[in-house]
Amino acid sequence: MRNKIFLYLFIFALLFILFQFMNAKKAKESYDKKIDNLETRITEKETAIDSLISTTMDLTYFSLESNEDAASYFEEMGYDANKLTLTISDQIISQNKAGKDNPIIPFVGMEGNMSINKVRLLNHKWIIADFTDGVYWGELFITYEVKEGGVIDFEVEKSFLYPRN
Template identity: 35%
Template sequence: MKNVILYAFVFSLLFNVFQFVNSTKILEGKETEVQKVKTQLKTSRDSLMQLSNSNYFALESDEDAQEYFFSNNLDYQKVAVKVKEDLIVLNENKNGNQLVPYEPIDGKSFIVNTSKILNHRWLIAEFSNGDLWGQILVKYFVSADRPTEFETVETVLYERQTKN
């Protein structure tokens, strides 16, 4: 009888040691997994914060600018489409877009490629002639019955990149 009790005691001791080692490994594995998830969550939060900050200056998120158009009985989404269309129409000039204050270089005129409406008064646009590019800050004035009026506020033309 003593042997049976001794064997049962040794067996239970070994079983408990096995359980302790096994649960410690599982716990460490789960802790590592939790740390990885926390890192991914922090990265995701940082990305979302950058994304929300990147759209801070946009007509779509500027309630004051939207209210300005609403008070003038205009739909800001339709205004945005109209402004962009009127801006692109200016590209049809043979000397390039008149908002870009640079003369054609090497026979290539500057045209506006893309733009972003910042609020009810300003937009920023990127222009190029195929070799050189730059950006313009434009003030615009919208009226329902006339084409949009544009006024260039500031421009920047980037230097031509040289190949080493």
């Protein structure tokens, strides 16, 4: 009788161990698939990030922030290039007044007041800007010079108005 109980316990333990082994094997295979899937997604995301970094570097190539020579030009004059960028952008955009066209824009608003939307400083001498009156829009190429005392002179070199479709 005692031998039969030990035999049944041994068989039960053997079946339990076999069940645990098979269950662990399936779990491991499932985890391995998840790990492979996540590694693939990580690789895809890293590729996308590298592409975005490359695109960002291309887009910021012509900007005052990424132009070391232009930044050092302002630093030699005693200005912080980042603060000066904000000051220049604010000076241009602050000329947008309610009920009036921005005086920098050489076009009169046809459907409203012409105002500057976006400004990008390309280097220590050039700016591009986007403007619109709500229906018509265009772009400006502006040269600027920072004089002593922080006075900034702007001169519109080129401008164009997109034709309305």
